[in-house]
Amino acid sequence: MDRTMNRQVLLCITLLYFDSVLGQVSYSIPEEMAKGSLVGNVAQDLGLEIKRLMSGKAKIYTRNTDEYIELSRERGVLLVKERIDREVLCTETAICALHFQIILENPMEFYTVTVQITDINDNSPTFEKNEMKFKISESAINGAKFVLERAVDLDVGINDIQNYNLKPTDNFALKLHNNADGNKNVEIVLQKHLDREEQEQISLVLTAVDGGEPQMSGTMLIVITVLDANDNAPVFTQPTYKATVTENSPKGTIVATVTASDADQGSNAEITYSITNTLDNIRTLFDVTKENGEISIIGNIDFEKSRHFEINVLASDDGGLTDSCKLIVDVQDVNDNKPEINIMSKSTVISEDAKLNTVVTMINIEDLDSGENGIVKCFISENIPFTLKTSTNNFYSLVTDNYLDRERSSEYNITVTCSDEGVPSLSSSVTSTLQI
Structure with missing residues (x-):
């Protein structure tokens, strides 16, 4: 077509x-x-x-x-x-x-x-890893959940990932959870008792499919090693944690600590924490200390790029049982961007008989901050026969508001200054020369 x-x-x-x-x-x-x-x-x-x-x-x-x-x-x-x-x-x-x-x-x-x-469907779903390995005790009860990594598809809308399939399904069933952002959390759920003496290793194939024409797919191998007795899975103290951090926070800043416990003893009670996000840049910005669940900043947090993060954390015990939680991080803006003045078009010469409201310069103002930090007001020098008029979307026009007299002044240096309403306020200015 x-x-x-x-x-x-x-x-x-x-x-x-x-x-x-x-x-x-x-x-x-x-x-x-x-x-x-x-x-x-x-x-x-x-x-x-x-x-x-x-x-x-x-x-x-x-x-x-x-x-x-x-x-x-x-x-x-x-x-x-x-x-x-x-x-x-x-x-x-x-x-x-x-x-x-x-x-x-x-x-x-x-x-x-x-x-x-x-968007057109020019990308197939892909998994970050070709293979995931689990060690699961044969004493694991039916209903035990194991979190899988999601696939990534760079396309959007119907061309994005629409569903997942799991084969075979003798011992495990696939369970999907729809998130508010449209993505799906993927888990396998034990539905039939494992017997190490009968089958020590199980191989599953997880397939992600998109909704494009033609339909594209990607696969990941899941290898499960069946272990002896680990009776209790880790359990987080809460399913969702919340934290707030200001942009430009230094690397190493502790954002929050997530905590899980395991009722087992010995190595089966030793919990390891990890971040499982694959669809975004979370793991380039945040890290978790695997021993204690402390989540810290390792990248540059910029409010103008991302105002909200959802970090998926996995707790695994030495026997292969897992639990997951979510840390929601809200980013607070600081006034770290000056107003940007862009001259769209300007005149360098104007006739002294120019009519009132003659446009001599067009400018566009942009401030990447939000709220009061992004509200900008502009003004020009006083006692000159020009004024600054504003229109929608931060566009300004410099126009004549009085009659010009070359014999009185043959040249004007006009400075436009724009300041935001942040505390402290940031400002920028630009000067242009106009010959009469």
Whole structure:
């Protein structure tokens, strides 16, 4: 099927109170489209003529260094500039989109464009390990649970993992738990008594399947060695633990301690703790001391990247019995990002007979912090015939608010300063020179 038939166009044009026109248009394209593929007829969708694109020197403005979309002024269309891999572009988000502006000059105008990148089934489910080994006592009771590692599929939606299968199922049944984030916890549950004298080793095959077309799958071998008597499994003091940590906390900071106990004695009561997350970067940020369950930071915690972590911890005794718990870590923001001032377009010369509200500079402000730390206010120097007007989405325009007189002043150095409302407040400024 032609991928371009999947494009969906949403157009919304808003006239602002200054001379610029802010238009919005959205497209949806699948990933992996060939270079030069059509994204959309942006001129038609925004109601612009080709000659206006040419005379206005239409160009794409984006804060990102990688440009995946290009504008053809002569045709008035957007084209794929570089092959887009959704899994590389959006590593941690299900919704993936490119955001940029189209800027025109004489007069200055800008339009906002969003291109949503949809997923195709180009990744099969994979397990981090090809094999998992368990040592299980023959005295383990029916209903004993053993946590398995989940598979990873870089695709999203229906193309992500949809189900797991276990074969054979003579002694164990597969049990899946749906999480709030859409993932599944995978366990095998003992449903038939083990007899070491009858069968000392059992091999199972766990298969993960996605819902794409064609369907893809991945497998992992589970090897179970049957041991003599270990009557009690470890039990955590609670199924879910909670902790809070501030971003930029130093490596080595103890976040929390999880605790399990085992009613057995000797080696069967010795508990080892481990982190079992495989779908994310948890194990690059957190570590657990296997002897006592202390969970500490080993990476850089950044609120702007992740505000919430779920750490899955496994407690195993020497006889192979296990229990699992979850540690939920909430990250608190600190004011560690200055407002970023991006000049979208500017003039260096203006006529002294320019009309009031003539736009001379367009800027965009971005502060990666949240809450009051991310609220930004901007201002300019006083006693100059210019003012700063704001529109939606942190866009500002520097416009004339008084008549210009070259004989009085032939040049202005205009400084724009933007400060956030964090404590202490962080600020940035940029200065431009305008000739009359």
